[in-house]
């Protein structure tokens with residue numbers, strides 16, 4: 506297989522066969538992924554869930570004779586884009602090539618096949634999270650959202666904003682309270698770009714808690730914040746506690762927050778207040794929050810927080826015009842974009858993007874008019890969710906302005922009030 510091979514169903518190239526998966530082949534196909542990732546077996550509970558969620562018709566494999574040697578899948582998910590519109594996306598996943606078959610273009614062939622199929626009738630936008638952030642730019646993916654991991658030393662930091670006195674906190678079984686938490690989560694999805702709707706089956710993902718994967722911590726616990734009078738669920742946090750004792754027998758426990766969501770700022774503060782005041786605990790950690798998470802502001806000593814940034818969602822505009830029409834724009838704009846797209850040349854060329862601003866829709870059509878901005882599709886993917894600013898990409902030398910003021914105009918229109926955030930992997 507070579508990098509520029511168009512790969513189609515049951516195509517055999519260089520002795521390798523590329524085709525979609527049949528359900529019965531799942532175990533061997535998935536084992537390829539595990540071996541590509543070093544060979545460790547996934548916890549059975551996790552494996553079973555991924556098996557259930559796999560969409561065989563969207564799952565590609567490469568076979569060398571009878572043996573699977575590479576895999577790449579996609580989930581049919583729905584994701585919020587700026588303006589609160591929830592749109593279908595191809596969520597690319599489970600990508601791996603066995604060590605014996607690497608660096609001969611197999612990944613490139615799989616990516617080409619996926620993107621060609623999407624062009625011909627799939628979603629206009631593809632997204633993924635990358636094992637290594639250097640892999641997917643060459644296929645036109647741009648880094649569209651960041652995540653923040655946070656460690657909060659509990660003894661040093663307190664919540665300074667008002668908590669909700671009308672709230673009663675109650676510990677509940679995470680599985681039993683799962684549907685109520687899920688309903689609350691569903692109500693938040695449209696409020697922030699990058700959030701994913703969880704269609705049936707996906708609600709099990711945040712509840713996954715394989716005993717062998719706890720690394721010495723407690724089983725997952727769930728605290729519910731309910732309205733004292735009506736009992737309505739207003740927020741929840743799911744976490745585990747890892748108890749430890751330091752020198753002089755002093756407690757040195759860690760609370761690991763898996764997720765925390767609330768309907769109001771006061772309830773959010775209440776949940777953090779609860780977490781920061783758990784006994785025998787020296788720190789609260791959370792692996793994945795938005796980069797503009799309110800917790801950065803609701804504590805009294807922000808310097809004590811230990812935030813760390815990581816790349817999250819990589820975004821690929823597959824059918825560029827359609828993708829740019831799907832989202833809303835914060836302000837009116839009318840710009841001609843000259844786009845390069847080496848991997849999906851059908852996007853290359855000049856496009857006029859027009860919108861009247863919020864609620865007014867957008868059109869993006871080919872044009873011969875002179876360009877205002879010159880950029881790669883990768884930069885449009887990065888800016889798509891409104892968190893990575895076009896002006897910042899311009900200052901990085903990645904967007905060239907030809908029309909006076911066009912960069913500032915597009916920068917304002919593409920921006921989102923809230924930073925995009927991917928709440929969980931896929």
Ligand SMILES: CC(=O)SCCNC(=O)CCNC(=O)[C@H](O)C(C)(C)COP(=O)(O)OP(=O)(O)OC[C@H]1O[C@@H](n2cnc3c(N)ncnc32)[C@H](O)[C@@H]1OP(=O)(O)O
Nearest residue numbers: 541598599600601602607608609610611612613633635636
């Ligand atoms: C969405 C997800 O599931 S992310 C998970 C990705 N999977 C993994 O990380 C598992 C471990 N790694 C692997 O399985 C493989 O090395 C893969 C899938 C990353 C790459 O597969 P390969 O078939 O070797 O890739 P391929 O030969 O098509 O390489 C294409 C290009 O990417 C580059 N590349 C491949 N892997 C990497 C990497 N890890 N980092 C940077 N560049 C890379 C190659 O050098 C090549 O560059 P070139 O076009 O300039 O020559």
